[in-house]
Amino acid sequence: MKIKLDRTLCDGFGICAKHAPEHFPLDDWGYASLAGNPVIAPTDEPAVTRALLDCPVHAITTLPEPGRPDTGSAATAPGSAQK
Numbered sequence: 001m002k003i004k005l006d007r008t009l010c011d012g013f014g015i016c017a018k019h020a021p022e023h024f025p026l027d028d029w030g031y032a033s034l035a036g037n038p039v040i041a042p043t044d045e046p047a048v049t050r051a052l053l054d055c056p057v058h059a060i061t062t063l064p065e066p067g068r069p070d071t072g073s074a075a076t077a078p079g080s081a082q083k
Contacts, residue, residue, distance in 0.1 A: 001045050002063040003052070005034040009059035016051035016060060023048055024060075038063070 005016075005024070012031045016024035023044065024032040040048045052060040 001040040001042075001048065002038050002065045003034070003040060003048060004038060004061050004063050005032060006059045006061070007031065007033065009057050011057050011059075013056055015054045015056070019051040019054065020044065020047040024051060032059070039065070 003023075010031045012026075012029065014026055014030060014032070016032050017026050023035055023040065025035050027033055048060075052062070
């Protein structure tokens with residue numbers, strides 16, 4: 001999983017930092033930043049996916065990775081119907 005954080009969309013709710021603080025530290029004003037590599041280890045994917053799904057302004061998105069099939073956005077919940 002590879003992610004992107006759009007800091008221009010972030011409103012400082014801090015939900016991402018609650019779910020995955022090692023990936024989304026908050027700055028002095030309470031806005032998230034992306035720490036380290038945007039490629040997320042499989043062991044961290046559940047927490048980062050929860051952060052992505054819970055972000056009220058959708059500032060976190062997934063990016064396609066070379067060599068990995070594009071399964072769409074991680075925002076698609078498991079078991080949800082797709083058209």
